[in-house]
Amino acid sequence: MMRLAAIKASLRGPNALPLRPVDQVMDLERLGAMHQSRLSFMRILVRRIMLERWQIDTARLDLCADGYGTVIYEINTPQGLFSFVIFSDYLSPEERNDRVIASKWDLTMALVEGRVDDEYLAFLRQNVPLQEAGRVDSRVFVLSRANRSARNFDYVVEQLANGEQPDVAKIAKVGYLYRTTAVYGSGKLGMADWDKVSSRYPDFARPFAAEMFACLMLRNFSLLQVEHIARSRNPQQYNPMQPEIKRYFGIGNSTGLGMAPYLINHPMLINQWVEMRELALALVRTLGHIDESVRRQFDVLLARSARHMAETLTEDAWQTENNRRVIEDLAALQQQASHSLTDWNELLAWSEQHCSLQGQELLVSVLLELYPQLVDGLDDYYCVEEFLDLDPLMPLQQLKAVIERRYDWALKTDFSQTGARDIFWYRSEEKMEPRLGECALDTGKEKQMALGVGYAVYKCYQQLCQYIQEHPQHTTARFMVARPKLRGIVRRIQSMDRCVYGDIQANLLARDILPMHLLRCKLSFFGVSKFDPRSKLWVRNTMYQGAPLLEDIGKIYNDDWFMPLAPGQQGEA
Numbered sequence: 177m178m179r180l181a182a183i184k185a186s187l188r189g190p191n192a193l194p195l196r197p198v199d200q201v202m203d204l205e206r207l208g209a210m211h212q213s214r215l216s217f218m219r220i221l222v223r224r225i226m227l228e229r230w231q232i233d234t235a236r237l238d239l240c241a242d243g244y245g246t247v248i249y250e251i252n253t254p255q256g257l258f259s260f261v262i263f264s265d266y267l268s269p270e271e272r273n274d275r276v277i278a279s280k281w282d283l284t285m286a287l288v289e290g291r292v293d294d295e296y297l298a299f300l301r302q303n304v305p306l307q308e309a310g311r312v313d314s315r316v317f318v319l320s321r322a323n324r325s326a327r328n329f330d331y332v333v334e335q336l337a338n339g340e341q342p343d344v345a346k347i348a349k350v351g352y353l354y355r356t357t358a359v360y361g362s363g364k365l366g367m368a369d370w371d372k373v374s375s376r377y378p379d380f381a382r383p384f385a386a387e388m389f390a391c392l393m394l395r396n397f398s399l400l401q402v403e404h405i406a407r408s409r410n411p412q413q414y415n416p417m418q419p420e421i422k423r424y425f426g427i428g429n430s431t432g433l434g435m436a437p438y439l440i441n442h443p444m445l446i447n448q449w450v451e452m453r454e455l456a457l458a459l460v461r462t463l464g465h466i467d468e469s470v471r472r473q474f475d476v477l478l479a480r481s482a483r484h485m486a487e488t489l490t491e492d493a494w495q496t497e498n499n500r501r502v503i504e505d506l507a508a509l510q511q512q513a514s515h516s517l518t519d520w521n522e523l524l525a526w527s528e529q530h531c532s533l534q535g536q537e538l539l540v541s542v543l544l545e546l547y548p549q550l551v552d553g554l555d556d557y558y559c560v561e562e563f564l565d566l567d568p569l570m571p572l573q574q575l576k577a578v579i580e581r582r583y584d585w586a587l588k589t590d591f592s593q594t595g596a597r598d599i600f601w602y603r604s605e606e607k608m609e610p611r612l613g614e615c616a617l618d619t620g621k622e623k624q625m626a627l628g629v630g631y632a633v634y635k636c637y638q639q640l641c642q643y644i645q646e647h648p649q650h651t652t653a654r655f656m657v658a659r660p661k662l663r664g665i666v667r668r669i670q671s672m673d674r675c676v677y678g679d680i681q682a683n684l685l686a687r688d689i690l691p692m693h694l695l696r697c698k699l700s701f702f703g704v705s706k707f708d709p710r711s712k713l714w715v716r717n718t719m720y721q722g723a724p725l726l727e728d729i730g731k732i733y734n735d736d737w738f739m740p741l742a743p744g745q746q747g748e749a
Contacts (some may be wrong), residue, residue, distance in 0.1 A: 193458035195676070201454060204682035208708075212550060212738070214491050215453055217705030219735070220555045220658050221388045224379075224721055226733040228254050231727050232393075233401075235291075237266065241408035243401045246301070249393060253379045259292045260393045261285065263400065272323055274487065281321040283354065287390050289368070289377070289445040291314045293657025307358070307365075314368040317377075317386040321560065322356040322394055325428060329353050329402065330418075339413040339582075348487050348742045351706065351721045352399040355428030359387045374559065374628060379454040383445065389611070395427040395720045419725065420743040426721030429704060432714035433610040436694040437601065439680060440627045443668065446561040447675040451700050454677070456551045460543045461521050469548055471517065475510060477542045477738070482506040484739035498534055505535025508703065520613035529707035543646055545738050564671040567665065568653035572644050575652055578673045579637050585681040586630035587637060595687035599630065600624035609742070612713070614689070628685040632665040635673075705739070 205737055212219070236248035247559065248261040267282045282306045291301070296315075305309030307321055324330075327350045332342045361384075365368035372608075373380055380386040399422050407414045439446050485499045485506075505527070512526055520543055527536045544551050580587065591597055600613045600621045626632070639662065643655055656663050672678040682689065692712050695747070704717040722740025724733065 178430055181276060183456060183650060186231075187188055193455070194453050194461050195458050198582075201450060202679065202681045203678050204680055204690075204693045205695040207450075207595075207680060208535050208690070208695075209537045210697060210700035211534075211538050211541045212611045212700055212703040212705055213544045214551050214735075214738070215456060215544065215555055217382070217384050217388050217637070218275070218392075218703030218720060218723070219738075220382065220384055221392065222737075223552070223733075223735055225392075226724060226735075229730055230254075232396075232729065234352060235259070238366060239401070239404055239697050243347070243405045246297070247397060247400075248297070249396075250291065255378050258292055258379075259284045259288045259290065260390070261288060261292055261297070261300055261304065262394075263301060267323070271459055278357065280308075281305075281357070281662075282324050283322045283394070284323070285318075285320045285394060286312065286316050286388060287318040287386055289317065289668040294639050303533075307360075307361060309341065312367045313366055314372065316367045317373055317380060318359060318361045318390040319365060319367065320356055320359040320387075320390050320394065322354040325350055325355060332402050333406045333409070333672075335470045336403060336412040336417060337412075337414055339415040341415070341418055341614075344421065344424070344742050344744060347421070349489055351718050352395075352426050352428040353402060353509060354394060355430060355716070357430050357432075359390055360385050381559070382555070383449075387701065389633050391427050391719050392558065392723070393431070395425065396659055396726050397721075398424060398427070399592050399725070400466065418743075418745060419727075422725055423722055423737075423744055424740065426718040426723070429699075429717050430710075431699060431715075431717065433691055433695075436691050437610050437625060437627060438744060439694050439698055440684070443672055443679055444561060444562045444564070444675060445522060446680070447672070447677045449558060450675045452554045452557055453540075456544050456554050457540055460547050461519075461524070463547075464519065466517060471513075473546055474513065474542065476514075477545055478510045480741060481542060483741050484705070487742055488706045488708075495707060495709050501532045501558060502534050502538060505531040506538070509535070509539060523718060548735070564667045565654070566652070566667045567576045567670045568651060570655065570670060571705075572640065572650050572652060572654045572655055573648065575669070576637070576644060579633060579640070579669060582673055583630075583633045583637075583669065586633040587681075588650065589630055589634065591631055591634055591683075591684050596683060597628075597685045598687040599685050599689060601627045601684070626664070628683070629665075629679055630681075630683045631667070631685055633669065636662050636669070 190245045231252040234247065235244060235251050239245040239247065244266055246265050247264070249262065251258040251417045263284045264282065265280075267280055284307060286300055288300070290530060300312070303312050304319060306610040312319065328347065331346065332353065335342045342604060359564060361367060367422045373386060375381075380389065399417065403416055403600070438689070458530075482503050485503050488499055490496055490499070508530060509527060513523060517523060524539065527539050531539070588597065598615055602611055602613055602620055602624050604611050610625065613620060613624075639659055640655065643650070643658065647654065652666065656666065690712055692709055692715060695715055696707060699715075699717055702719070704719050706718040708716040710716060722737035724737070
């Protein structure tokens with residue numbers, strides 16, 4: 177904590193760290209252009225596992241020849257014992273459905289505190305496969321489910337059973353064997369809530385650490401299962417998968433609107449994530465001389481990133497064009513750096529003039545990759561106490577000034593313009609999942625979620641100005657008595673003024689809002705790659721591609737799986 181205090185102290189004064197402006201960083205389109213980095217949750221988790229040498233063993237392997245049955249892994253960490261329980265069941269093609277409305281899956285899983293005996297296993301077997309229709313207890317941290325890849329799973333089994341390796345070019349099109357459709361935690365369905373996990377289990381006390389670990393274990397099981405089925409099918413010819421090909425398999429993920437409200441409902445936490453990333457960039461920007469080894473690594477990472485983007489396939493025309501432009505940006509950055517590279521500030525400024533937003537933000541991720549000694553320690557500060565406190569003694573003139581300074585983006589929005597308030601967000605009654613409604617077509621606006629922060633601030637400001645005309649000397653307390661319905665937004669305004677970055681600057685009620693930016697922002701903090709939008713409301717992506725395997729734990733670890741490439745391409749890059 178002393179290091180963070182020293183860094184934050186350097187934000188002030190004549191020699192302050194060069195943080196990027198709030199209106200630049202918190203712009204929704206820029207947030208939606210971010211990429212994975214060293215500070216992404218998957219990278220942080222894998223670093224911890226590898227450096228602390230967690231012991232992960234198969235305590236129970238009860239699979240039939242076709243891969244159906246039960247598997248239990250036991251995880252011994254420096255600070256606890258946990259179990260990861262997997263139920264693999266037959267799923268007919270007619271029942272397979274990746275949408276949240278599905279009721280059956282190929283795999284269902286649970287991350288559990290302690291060792292699982294037969295009695296507790298029976299309890300889990302009754303409830304985990306039901307997912308939302310079941311109920312678990314507070315020993316469970318995470319519930320998840322996943323379906324096999326129709327394009328890869330059977331193909332890989334067949335190749336291994338015939339003594340051959342999967343074709344890397346085919347794998348590159350779909351870099352996973354399973355795709356998870358939901359990962360639940362934080363108290364849902366009877367599970368342990370975040371207060372319990374963060375206070376009692378330090379191994380998973382960082383945001384989404386338990387959820388990310390469940391996905392990592394799913395990836396390991398997917399590799400174990402295909403080899404198990406292939407060996408059972410043809411033991412004479414069976415050939416295990418080569419380790420470099422194994423590492424290229426990740427886990428697929430389908431993410432929809434469920435993630436979007438989180439970014440709005442946890443503003444202080446999102447501010448903290450963004451602030452740590454911007455602090456890391458600021459520390460890099462303060463460096464003077466760039467030595468020759470860093471220059472060479474910079475060239476390698478740019479080339480690797482370009483190859484990674486070229487290997488990212490999508491049927492979405494918008495994303496295809498984005499990827500093409502990023503590849504052009506990377507080539508331009510490499511050329512510019514070869515001609516003139518005296519410091520990173522200069523290159524960042526050049527990128528803002530000549531590159532797309534996604535190209536600019538990928539450059540940020542590459543710069544963070546170059547300096548682990550500056551960056552890695554900041555992951556200790558991702559948690560924050562989320563209290564939106566009301567300051568009743570704040571003079572109303574000061575509250576008005578805060579809104580004008582911190583929420584000028586909301587005051588500049590013309591909410592009377594056609595399309596500015598055409599959308600409302602709500603939760604479906606069946607699955608309690610977020611949905612978008614159109615005010616002109618759909619009923620239920622009275623049950624909308626409070627995600628229109630910009631409009632709420634705008635309305636608050638209008639009423640505040642009217643009140644100040646009559647009572648210019650009053651405090652916030654008197655204003656709250658007169659306007660009690662504004663208490664929530666005033667509390668948010670005052671609390672976010674204590675943050676460096678604050679709220680996402682976007683009107684989420686506008687007809688042309690693109691929720692994809694919200695999804696991608698959060699997914700970039702998770703550490704996913706290869707975004708493949710299926711509409712403006714949901715996206716497929718890949719997790720843990722290139723990450724080390726469980727059998728790599730205990731070996732030398734250099735944490736170099738940023739923008740992974742298909743095997744055989746690493747040296748070329």
